Amino acid sequence: MTDEKWIDIRRDLHRIPELGFQEFKTQQYLREYVETLPQDFLTVTPWETGLFVFVEGTVGSQTIAYRTDIDGLPIKEETGFSFESIHEGQMHACGHDLHMTIALGALTEIVYDRPEANVVFLFQPAEEGPGGAEPMLASEPMKRYAPDFVFALHVDPKREVGYVASKPGLLFANTSELFIDFHGKGGHAAYPHETRDMMMAASAFNVQLQQVVGRMVDPLKSAVVTLGKMEAGTVQNIIPEHARVEGTIRTTDAETMDVVKQSIEQMLEGIEVRYGCKTTVDYGANYYMVDNDEDYVERFKQAIEKTNVTYIEAESAMTGEDFGYMLKELPGFMFWLGVDSESGLHTSRLNPNEDAIDIGIEAIVAMIREG
Structure with a gap:
């Protein structure tokens, strides 16, 4: 059973979700908690709206980094919790409130019972967008601490x-947002020949887009291209001069991502000719695949065997995580933590079981002590 202290902290954090690089209340809350811990071997360095929290080990022969994300999502909460979000239209719908609580719990254990290794806890903003991992990786504090490996x-x-x-190799896919605008010439519905109909152009693109994976991508590699939103028009009798589609691209290797984007751009050139329009494409936030290091996954398995936690082999998923940028530069891994919620990630009713907090703390501390 999870300690009431951690449940209270999780619920406090759940109330104040904030979007990427706007996590001011969250950063303050985290700092205030860290200040309650013994400071003798602890250094706190603010970075943007996140934190680096460094704990000096008893030997310091290596430095281990543990990363947690801290931002929320632009989702209206519908859980009915007594501790619902106080920020209208924003919610911790991806479990980052649990992530932070677990990190604070592990930090607390490490501070009071220091391991041989140095440990730096990375409280990273903007995982959900526009992406905080890549700039945090390039930051001065990260270069100064120079961790030997990182996990999350x-x-x-x-x-x-x-x-x-968890598993060795690919855990999460390469991902890219996709935003395309179509610009033509609007007009009265009774005179379509005098217009350049952007609803038609966007619709034709949507149909053609489904050919990218089937005909442009190596069948031995995996890719998903999905449009989830289309906007065009104002009233029923005006042909729209502008249309916009929004979607996502997901691939299991970086090269295939390049192939898909090139195919989309070639397709848009054809749309421009066929429908007499101009198009612009924006790939928004791009996340590199989470590619787990085999040796560190094996060490994690060995560490978990010494606990009351159960390790199982994961499968690769087409979900995305900007932690992949850290693993691109540093060895390490990410693992899933079971929280048994009927509603899934990025839903307005996500309800993770708070008993998972203790499990997460135990798993992290075990890996840190395993080294």
């Missing part, structure tokens, strides 16, 4: 509490 967790609503899951 993500809550998994589909797995039961008491279980963690």
Whole structure:
């Protein structure tokens, strides 16, 4: 059973979700908690709206980094919790409130019972967008601490509490947002020949887009291209001069991401000719794949065997995580933490089981002590 202290902290954090690089209340809350800990071997360095919290080890022969994300999502909460978000239209719908609480719990154990290794806790902003991992990786504090490896967790609503899951190699996919605008000439519905109909152009693009994976991508590699939003027009009898589509691209290797983007741009050139329009494409936030280091996953498995937590092998998923940028530069891994929620990630009713907090703390501390 999770200590009431951690449940209270999780609920405090759940009330104040903030979007990427706007996590001012969250940063303050985290700093105030860290200031309650013994400071003799602890250094706190603010970075943007996040924090670096460094704990000096008893030997310091290596430095281990543990990363947690701290931002929320632009989702209206519908949980009915007594501790619902106080920020209208914003919610911790991806479990980052649990992520932060677990990190604080692990930090607390490490401060009071220091390991041989140095440990730096990375409280990273903007995971959900526009992406905080890459700039944090390039920051001066990261270069100064120069961790030997880095690891992180993500809550998994589909797995039961008491279980963690990971795997060597690809865990999460390369991802890219996709925003395309179509600009033509509007006009009266009775005179379509005098217009350049952007609803038609966007619709034709949507149909053609489905050919990218089937005909442009190596069938031995995986990719997903999905449009989730289309906007065009104002009233029923005016042909729209502008249309916009929004979607996502996901691939299992970086090269395939380049192939998909090149195919989309070639397709848009054809749309411009066919429909007499101009198009602009924006790939928004791009996340590199989470590619776990085999040796560190094996060390994690060995560490978990010494605990009451159960390790199981995960499967690769087409979800995205900007932690992949850290793993691109540093060895390490990410693992799933079972939280047994009927509602999934990025939903307005996500309800993770708070008993998972203790499990996450135990898993992290075990890995830090395993080294």
